[in-house]
Amino acid sequence: MSLIRRIMLGRRSFCTTVARKAEDIMKNPDCRSWQLSWRVSYLANSIGDLDTAARYSRLAVFSKPDDEPEVTVHTCETIIGSMVRAKRHKDAYDLYDYFFNKHTLKPNSRCCNHIIESRLQQGLVDEALDFHRTVKSMVPDHPSEASLRVLTKGLVHSGRFDLAQALLKGSSEMFPDHVAFNNLIKGFLDVGNLDKANHLFEQFKRSLSSSIANHKFTWDFFYRGYPRYENRVAFLMVTFMEYWFKQGKEVEAMECYNQSVLSNKLLVCPETGNALLEVLLKYGQKSHAWALYNDMLAQCTTCLDYVTVRIMVNECFDMGRCSEAIETYYKATAKVSYLSNEYIILRCCENGMLSEAESLLAYSIGRGDKFIKATTFKTIMNAYIKAGKIDDALKTSNTMFDVALKEVCEWFNPL
Template sequence: MGPRLSLHNRAGDLEAASAIARHAVFSVTRPTVFTCNAIIADMYRSKWYEEAIALFHFFFNQFNIVPNIVSYNNVINTHCDEGRVDVALEVYRHVLANAPFSPSPVTYRHLTKGLIQAGRISEAVDLLREMLTKGHGADSLVYNNLISGFIELENLEKANELFDELKERCLVYDGVVNSTFMEWFFKKGRDKEAMESYRSLLERQFRMTPATCNVLLECLLKHARKTEAWALFDHMLDNHTPPNFQAVNSDTSKLGPCLILCFRKLRPCLKNCARSL
């Protein structure tokens, strides 16, 4: 069953994958929670919201496959995207009351984002406080949701207050928060402050993930900061860590170092092209 479902998911044939999984619950080899989560997550990404929720109930309520926190996060995210934040909060409270595990940082990311999009930012702040009270560590992306929300409301004082709180709680935080401030400063024509925020991040010398660097690169390039973007890109190449193991597709795992070498050789040419734009 696993390879068949994997094939259908790769091909984007969600209807077939869903049908196979539904049929499998009646067989000796029932689908695992991981298979169920993968199909529901694919449905969410394809914006098949009602189908994702129906499949959640089919697997985890009707046929008693035991869900994990990823299962609940999928359905919470789906409800939030559909504007049903109160239903998402009910799912969250169900997890608190009945699940043998706690909500994860991802749970709070989805819920705070949903509340802010619904214009309920004060409730999002309350949820952050609840997260911290329950012993969860400060999560950069939860804070970033709130910071972004207050910035959109032109409340820079509150955004800075939350950012200072995050820096007090975390020795290392995600640089995507700086990108949020940078975007707002650039939009307001306050380029100097945008770059001050960027330099303050670099001064901390965090080891940033590729995902964070990509967000920063996009921001810098969008606002014509090519010199800084190239410097960041060079830093990414110089600090790239090749895979330390090879999985099934050994050719793919060897590709990374080759790409890095190609980029280094092409770097002067690429820079000349960029200058001509």
């Protein structure tokens, strides 16, 4: 069976035994770290064939020692994370064991976080904590901010508020993470404990101010786009804002917005802006949401990302303003270097706008987008079939194979 056919059919073919040499996995293996990483990412993210991606990923243990080790570990991280997102927990564990126990690769914190998240998703809280404690002394960059986020979210979801608080207290040597604190604050608000939520909010602000004063960060911390003090505080204020909306107290909710954004004339980062937009739209403050979005769009490209645009495009579709949705997307492309349009294509197909969906797909292909998912093509094909336009469905099918063949030749060419 040809490679392209195996990719499209998603045939389960990766081996589960411990390979002693690369040829035990496949014939003529290419174990170069960068090429292997690209192939695994393509198979997992674009094609969605996790079995073939897993088979290729097992070649990572045979990469040359002088290859870039961080690229090799990224390959492991990609496939383990993909398995967890697909709820294939046993496969994720098997791969982790294969890479880091049965062979000599060293995991990074992100690989460990996937396993912790997997166990928390299954309600195995104690096992997740045991694994966290074990790798804490073995993996240099663990725990990271992402580790605290995964753990606090899972612990709060399991009702283990005390353990989540202890975890944050025990990470005092780290820069205080707003998302981890927000997970716990939201948990307390969800159970009606406003006093405890306010106490944590004040604790976060004191800890953040102290860390900044003591320079508990490297100088590239802010350079790499991490939100500054005001944005981190505003991110937490969004949670209180939603809490008041849920209580039917619009005045108190909008006071949170005024204090954190309007009165400070805050130049929001994408993370904070996106959280604000979702809450404003959810509770009917549409004029404020559009005003905020237009400010973000006008001020600078660092104020918004693809999620920001998707939020507002979906709002247009939800309101039945389909043409405005597409116009919003194209207007944003002048500000954001790369915007996925898969979700717009889906919404266009849902609304019978097949020519617009085809134009958006052609736009993606024309600008040379990498990793156009097979599901995007299938969405258009299914919409054409439903509309009785079989010839158009076949045309899209041919385009899908042309694009896939080109990508396979690029990612799997051994030269």
